[in-house]
Amino acid sequence: METADNAEKRYNQFASDNYAGICPEAWQAMATANHGFAPSYGDDCWTKRACELLREQFETDCQIFFVFNGTAANSLALASLCHSFHSVICHDLAHIETDECGAPEFFSNGTKLLHVGGRAGKLDLDEVERTITRRSDIHYPKPRVLSLTQATEVGTVYTVEEVRAACDLAARYGLRVQMDGARFANAVVSLGATPAEQTWKAGVDVLCLGGAKNGMAVGEAVIFFRRDLADEFEYRCKQAGQLASKMRFLAAPWVGMLENDAWLDNARHANRCASLLAQELSAIDGLELMVPVQANSVFVRLPEPAAAALRDAGWRFYTFIGSGGARFMCSWQTTAEDVHLLAAAVRRAMAAA
Amino acid sequence: METADNAEKRYNQFASDNYAGICPEAWQAMATANHGFAPSYGDDCWTKRACELLREQFETDCQIFFVFNGTAANSLALASLCHSFHSVICHDLAHIETDECGAPEFFSNGTKLLHVGGRAGKLDLDEVERTITRRSDIHYPKPRVLSLTQATEVGTVYTVEEVRAACDLAARYGLRVQMDGARFANAVVSLGATPAEQTWKAGVDVLCLGGAKNGMAVGEAVIFFRRDLADEFEYRCKQAGQLASKMRFLAAPWVGMLENDAWLDNARHANRCASLLAQELSAIDGLELMVPVQANSVFVRLPEPAAAALRDAGWRFYTFIGSGGARFMCSWQTTAEDVHLLAAAVRRAMAAA
Amino acid sequence: METADNAEKRYNQFASDNYAGICPEAWQAMATANHGFAPSYGDDCWTKRACELLREQFETDCQIFFVFNGTAANSLALASLCHSFHSVICHDLAHIETDECGAPEFFSNGTKLLHVGGRAGKLDLDEVERTITRRSDIHYPKPRVLSLTQATEVGTVYTVEEVRAACDLAARYGLRVQMDGARFANAVVSLGATPAEQTWKAGVDVLCLGGAKNGMAVGEAVIFFRRDLADEFEYRCKQAGQLASKMRFLAAPWVGMLENDAWLDNARHANRCASLLAQELSAIDGLELMVPVQANSVFVRLPEPAAAALRDAGWRFYTFIGSGGARFMCSWQTTAEDVHLLAAAVRRAMAAA
Amino acid sequence: METADNAEKRYNQFASDNYAGICPEAWQAMATANHGFAPSYGDDCWTKRACELLREQFETDCQIFFVFNGTAANSLALASLCHSFHSVICHDLAHIETDECGAPEFFSNGTKLLHVGGRAGKLDLDEVERTITRRSDIHYPKPRVLSLTQATEVGTVYTVEEVRAACDLAARYGLRVQMDGARFANAVVSLGATPAEQTWKAGVDVLCLGGAKNGMAVGEAVIFFRRDLADEFEYRCKQAGQLASKMRFLAAPWVGMLENDAWLDNARHANRCASLLAQELSAIDGLELMVPVQANSVFVRLPEPAAAALRDAGWRFYTFIGSGGARFMCSWQTTAEDVHLLAAAVRRAMAAA
Structure with a gap:
């Protein structure tokens, strides 16, 4: 053709x-992975290796799951962090609010997104706090997660201090923090801080790390920095149609792209x-x-x-x-x-x- | 590594x-597709071409959607064919019943699977009929879809006559027919009948056509033979995390594998x-x-x-x-x-x- | 006690x-209904009579369902009017947006509410139109229903002309119209127009008619003015836990309150x-x-x-x-x-x- | 009329x-409750009193919620005990399996019911154990709850020893135990054992206690014997359309019927x-x-x-x-x-x- x-x-x-x-490093890794047979559903050497490399990059024993796209990564992560009667606070411009056709609400069976404003695509923390405290009655979905987008939808980057301030605010009210990192790599090189400093060391609980926009064919990684939060997440992925049978082809590109930066x-x-x-x-x-x-x-x-x-x-x-x-x-x-x-x-x- | x-x-x-x-033909097509830039979300030439080729193969102007895996293909197709208060009739051994961790129930928000027996992995149509007619009260989910697996889970193949008999029975009671074709190609070559004869000509409404087990890295095609049933299915895919951004890499393997049989x-x-x-x-x-x-x-x-x-x-x-x-x-x-x-x-x- | x-x-x-x-008329009707035995699930004379009286009041052969409360009435009606990947447009102050703890999203498995402003609790139709037309891509939930609250949350009442204008706008874009009538009776007497003039004659498809705030113990009526939209709604009620076994006690108060105005x-x-x-x-x-x-x-x-x-x-x-x-x-x-x-x-x- | x-x-x-x-005691209590005004949503003296009386009856500081019917009571209780990717084991004849039109699957967003046989309507514990242990892979929904019906659907009654044996088996595999007690009172008087002995003392975690079949107009009580399991259950009820505004009329009948046995x-x-x-x-x-x-x-x-x-x-x-x-x-x-x-x-x- x-x-x-x-x-x-x-x-x-x-x-x-x-x-x-697909960038050359991702492509080459897929080519190498495409030799002979390999166990399916993630029980292969490429998946193991990709997880190891991500743990090295993030300098912590995090729990990692590879899913097909960002819609699923964010929506599954959020669904695992809250119940259907909870709510998620995000920016007006957040992708989960504006471009997922109701996916977060679908995966969570009804969790409401509460959106707040903020300059340059970054959450206004005062407004976040007002949104958390505004209501405490049973008729309003209880805020349970704060979702940050890094880099933001308008191409700005939260500083490490800004991430930490958001996480601190969330922690003060018992909210968990999820980071939509569809363009996380762009933020990392922009800030110069380490991936660890920008995430779990600042208080982020779960990172959805983008692969596709970074150079892969398909695939994102959901990274739980607190292992207890990852409990049974593999079942959640499976039920939601996000478990690849030939997982090696989702994992190998990560190996190729992580091994040589x-x-x-x-x-x-x-x-x-x-x-x-x-x-x-x-x-x-x-x-x-x-x-x-x-x-x-x-x-x-x-x-x-x-x-x-x-x-x-x-x-x-x-x-x-x-x-x-x-x-x-x-x-x-x-x-x-x-x-x-x-x-x-x-x-x-x-x-x- | x-x-x-x-x-x-x-x-x-x-x-x-x-x-x-990944088989050579699928691989080569991906390699060819990986030149330069292409519009995302299916608005590319590879997706267009793959659809054309499938329409040729099936000899009809069907509506086609590419999703990531079989779990999603079957579950989304079923969800689009019924409401949450309906039920789907399938074989005891059907993959949707035994190996999807409740995915059909999840995507449909509660549609119940009613499973029936049958020799050699094939539905016993008498039992299917009894299941359809057994109850007609509001306290039981109304049967709405009959799901066939072709080839079956135990490696047998429904004859064209058997498919038609099942579809006729379904039609008699107003049920729609979905075919789980994770190994449909194996059935096609086994029977010798054309893809069209084995599906829409026999009465099948929707076919979930397997790509991964046939030689691709990832991806299945949901094929609606009745266009009215496909209405807004693209939104359903999007919301459920099954719309690939770099769609060309899901579509190209189909082109590669269909162009030369x-x-x-x-x-x-x-x-x-x-x-x-x-x-x-x-x-x-x-x-x-x-x-x-x-x-x-x-x-x-x-x-x-x-x-x-x-x-x-x-x-x-x-x-x-x-x-x-x-x-x-x-x-x-x-x-x-x-x-x-x-x-x-x-x-x-x-x-x- | x-x-x-x-x-x-x-x-x-x-x-x-x-x-x-509970007002005297509702109470008396329940007392009268509490003699001897009656078929359950709505197959009783009280339910039949209540439906007849509502059809008289609304001067049309509408389809009627009695459910337990307003949360369910609105949420089930909306869920029946759209798919999970659609959206519902309502006022910022609408009860479904501010006081249902995500119920509409839950019953519909993810339908998003898009809220717009408007003076005195009434929808600004220009803003509604902008919300309908703003996006037409697959990444945004397709607007499918316009929800009006009558009387509004701030105690104002849409005139018949205002209702008609809203319905006309909705119709122009293929949206259906649902009316949250938790305080519909208050609007009827306020306007002086007939119930029919304020609803289906103006273009309303479904009315959720409030009973509790009007003087009953429990219960609301979901009234479909277009019978095709009511198709299988009884299954939806059943599955969602909104089918009363001793239905006569939900229906009788309507009889009591409708018979003598x-x-x-x-x-x-x-x-x-x-x-x-x-x-x-x-x-x-x-x-x-x-x-x-x-x-x-x-x-x-x-x-x-x-x-x-x-x-x-x-x-x-x-x-x-x-x-x-x-x-x-x-x-x-x-x-x-x-x-x-x-x-x-x-x-x-x-x-x- | x-x-x-x-x-x-x-x-x-x-x-x-x-x-x-409605039996005289329930009726009289409603009549008494129907004087003047009362706070809504359960913040009234009748709800408080009904909870106290149930705690006395069950001799423990349980957490209690009043919902509209048995469909909702069972489905909400099950949904609160497991995730969508879990499964619930129940009897072939259990009401949740045969007569709820998929309600448990709907409320839980896809939890699968695994049904087992057993003589006289009682679960065969060997078969339950085989169902729990049969699969441990990710492709099968993980058993998480055992559901007992007391009295059973065929009017038999589990002895206290049988309840305990079932609960012990469940506990051995980390499953929680829910009891569908639509006719629990009939079991209590049949066995002669105390409500406590038949439930939490035998290992039951949650009881759905029937009111309607026992003589009320409407309403069931969901009783959590372990308070941690009841956490935020009030939000779940609200979102699912099961929070009565005029709660006193759901609670008062319980007071009337419990105060004098x-x-x-x-x-x-x-x-x-x-x-x-x-x-x-x-x-x-x-x-x-x-x-x-x-x-x-x-x-x-x-x-x-x-x-x-x-x-x-x-x-x-x-x-x-x-x-x-x-x-x-x-x-x-x-x-x-x-x-x-x-x-x-x-x-x-x-x-x-």
């Missing part, structure tokens, strides 16, 4: 970091491309960044005529109704050349508009 | 057809290995096949001492408590050499026991 | 209209008490009504010191954090004497504060 | 013990009527009791022609397809006169057939 036109593909790539393919290199590359793009776009008259670029996404305030011109030129990207915002995502596969190409196109679009 | 010992792997392989790896060749090869194994085992004194070998599994009545001896020799396989039964599965990757090896080991075990 | 002090009870009553007891008389009385209270409170210096009094509740802006003084005097009532609002509810059992008593107490509290 | 013909009602009554009305007197009366009926039926040539009569139901093997003749004579009762069995239930309201009437009718039907 012939593949689609490459030029067209380039135009598409900034729409999302999941438009990228490709997971961080990929993230570093994507972040740098975003930085470069931000720099080039900032130089364009009339263009303004909406939030600081701290990970692999760039949000700019793009006048509608310019957005239309850019779209007419073939480029694909997300815009946000009413806000005049446009989002450009970079990935492990983005090249400086493509960044220049996009920046030039935006410049033309702005000039034309 | 070093891979496990090859000899050990051989000993493992007959435990399940999901111990096999590898899906049928793989199944044919596995069936032949099972036949060969059955032949060799039948020649052993005291060994008896439990059911006819019509697909890729062989069930023999193995005396417990012989089973123990075989296990001591390193072989891994499923046995069934109380029944004295042992199951050996063949796959696209099984070799005649390995079949001989296993048969010889069984012979020794029988002699020693 | 001795009953609690009557004076204390008086102090309590304005906290909610469900602090009231007690349901409207009760509502009229409660509304009048609220009017009287509003009048007396309005006369107090510094007190201001927050919304027009159109049903049986009175919302006033009560300075915190006055609220505290009133509480110290023994009175119990709801206040709303931050807003300085206080709510007083009247019921069929409220007396003008008690209204004067409360008004006098508020006057004293205001003077003291 | 005129009531149905009394004679017809008599013919109906043996169909079920829920055809009976009416709950036991009612059960004793019903049991005696069943005994009397059994005695009279046994005297009829060709009639045979199917199980010993130990509570308030009588099961006889009634030839189909006789069953038809009895039905033609106007009597209503349950029969069981294929088994030739007929069930007659007695209640607090049954009279010796009606028993004689039924027995005479059966005699005539047998003679005619």
